[in-house]
Each structure stands twice: as C-alpha cells, then as structure tokens.
Amino acid sequence: MEAYITDWFSLIVRWIHLITGIAWIGASLHFIWLDNSLQEPPKWKKDKGIKGDNWSIHGGGIYEFNKYALAPPAWPATLHWSKWEAYSTWLSGTLLMVAVYYIQAQSYLVGPDNWISDPSLAVGASIGFLALGLGFYELAVRSPLKHQPMLFAFVIVIYLTFLAWLATKLFSDRAAYLHVGAVMGTIMAGNVFLGIIPAQKSFVAAVEKGLEPDADLAAFAKLRSTHNNYFTLPVLFCMISNHYPFLYGHEYNWLVLAYVMALMAYARHFFNLRHRGIIKPSILVQAFIAFLVAAVYLGYDKFPATMDVADMGDSAGGASVPEPVVDDERATYILAQHCVVCHAATPTFAGFAAPPAGVLMDELANVVGSAARIRTAVATNYMPLGNVTGMTEVERKDLLNWLDNVSP
DSSP: OHHHHHHHHHHHHHHHHHHHHHHHHHHHHHHHHHHHTOBOOOHHHHTTTEEEEEEEEETTEEEEEEEESSOOSSOOSOOOOTTHHHHHHHHHHHHHHIIIIITTHHHHTOOTTSSOOOHHHHHHHHHHHHHHHHHHHHHHHTSGGGGOHHHHHHHHHHHHHHHHHHHHHHSOHHHHHHHHHHHHHHHHHHIIIIIIHHHHHHHHHHHHTTOOOOHHHHHHHHHHHHHHHHHHHHHHHHHHHTTOHHHHTSTTHHHHHHHHHHHHHHHHHHHHHHHTTOOOHHHHHHHHHHHHHHHHHHHHTSOTTTSOOOOOBOTTTOOBOOOOOOOHHHHHHHHHHHTTTTSSSSOOSTTOSSOGGGOOOSSHHHHHHTHHHHHHHHHTTOSSGGGTTOOOHHHHHHHHHHHHHHOO
C-alpha cells in the first residue's frame, strides 16, 4: 500500500510540475519574443512614454502591446505579476524530488560507485548541491561580471560543467542529470524571487509615490530574465534525459550533458536574434551538426565499460576464441537474483507497486520481447538501480551475452 500511495503522489506532483512548467517557460519565451519584437512606435506614442509596440493576431482577435520606457502616465487598476508560474514550478519540482529521489533514495539517488553510499547523507548532499548552484550564480550575477555578457556566459558554462561532473560523483547517473537540471531550475526561480520581483516591487512603489523608478534596477531584472531564457532549453533536456540511459549511462556522461546543454543554449540564441530581425541560420546548422557529431560518438562508444569482449588468443597462434554463449538457465538465474524482484507482475522490492516501465522479466519470453531496452539498461549500469542487489561484472557480462543472442 505504501508503494501504491507513493506512486500516486509522484504522479499527481509530476502532473502539476508539468503544467506549471509549461506555463512558466511559455510565459518566459513569450515575453522574450515580445521584448525582442518591439517596433519603434509613432510619435504620439513616444510622447506618452512608450518605448516600443507590437501588434499581434491570435485566436479571434488583434492585440496591441506597448512597452513603456519607465512608468505609464496613468497607473492601471489591475496589474498582472508573472511570478506564481515560477514559484509553482519550483515548489512542485521540489516535491517531485522528494517523492522520487529522497523517499526512495536507496533506489534512485545513491549509485554503486559514488562518493556517498548512505541514503541520508545523499539527501543532504542533494540539498547542499542545489544551494551551492544557486549561491555561486548569485555571487556571479551580482558581481561586475554581469557587465561582460560573453565572459559571464563562459564562467557559467564552465561552472555548470563542473557541477555536472560533481553530480556524477555524488549521485546515481540518472539522478546526476536531474540534479543539474534542478540547479538550473533553482537558479531560474531564484532569478524571479531574488531579483526580478523585488525590482518590479521597487518600480511599482516608486511610481505610486510619484518618484522616478530606478532604470538600473529594471535593467538588472531584464538581465536575469534573459538568463532564464537561455536556461530553458537545457533544463528541458535534463527533464527528459532520464528516459535515455545511453546518455546518463555513458562513461563521460557529465561531458555529454555539458556539451548538449551548451548546444541547446546556442540554438536558443538563434531565436532570440531572429526576434530582433537578425536572421542567422548558420547558428542552427552549426548546432545541428554538432548534435549529430554527439549522436555518432554515442553510437560508436555507447557502452564503453561493458561492450569490450576480451580477445582470448592461444599462446601458439594468437587466434581469438569466441566467447561461449550463455544458456537460458544461467540467464534465468541472473534475472531471478537481480531483476525479478522489481520487474514482476507483483514486485516484492520495497517502493514498487508495479514493474518499472511496464517491463516484465519473470518469464524469458517477456525478456526476449524487451531485450533491446533491457540490454541498454544493463550495459549502461543503470540497472539494477543503484546496484542494490549486488550484480557482479561477470553476471552483467553474461546477461549481456545472452541478450545479444536472443535479441529479435
């Protein structure tokens, strides 16, 4: 019953997180587009303090957007604040982290070869990791670096690469990718809570008192909003990466993550320029080619730790001897010891009310039908989760051998 309740809690929180995330990222992308698409207004609008305008058609109507250089001549009766989307996304994401990675830390958070093997310590390290990520960014964005966009971007890329490496040492491979995404999500929410909203409140307070708003503070809020815009695609990549073991299970998974995140931010730059009327398709072409290079590399070097089959040469002629094929009995034994406790119609492993991903392994026929998926999970050391069952390298190699020979 406990596993059933946990699954429902995880489902509901994940659903809320997805909805709020769509609302937040959608609003972020929309306002960046709107800001970059503003046209020079006619003189009568300039006389009212309007800096730029935009006309759009959507649904069944035509909309006119005006951006004021500072304060409007007359204060509106209702003012919408774009903050609850961010707060709700971060809070639901935190609950999801608790439901999946903290409550089930032994299964999902702790990896077999990490620096931290104790689940409680791993949870503490996770919280510290998120605080470290936010703290460094806040120091950087409040420093003179903020006036050097290219240097600031370089420093953040290097720092996120370091965090990606550190995460793979502290947490399981899958959890490492999610934690890098969670750091960026925390930075984005921090930008709203610690920078954008305080600047907007100061702006509104100044207008209500008849004072001139602080233009520098408004520009700083805009800078943080722009940073959030570049984080969006890398964060989304981290969110979906946990479905693909060939990414987070790679020998250099931290470098793969940093590489792809940089490509995502670079691709985002194309759209930001395009909104301002600067068309540079070469950016997308370069990003696409670089992405293909990564795909080819991952294809050739997908399983660096487990794909190697030792060449057994005899002392006389050095001729290689084919590795013996593992029989069904040996495969059944390995599966029973390390896989069936979770991947059965009724799992016996604590924390699971149903077989993960719907994959059944209690019958060899079921295993053969999902052989390709199972092989990827075993070869990348993703399964068993955290290697809590203690699968040896010999057993892993034998199971891979059997899967190679039964794959449809």
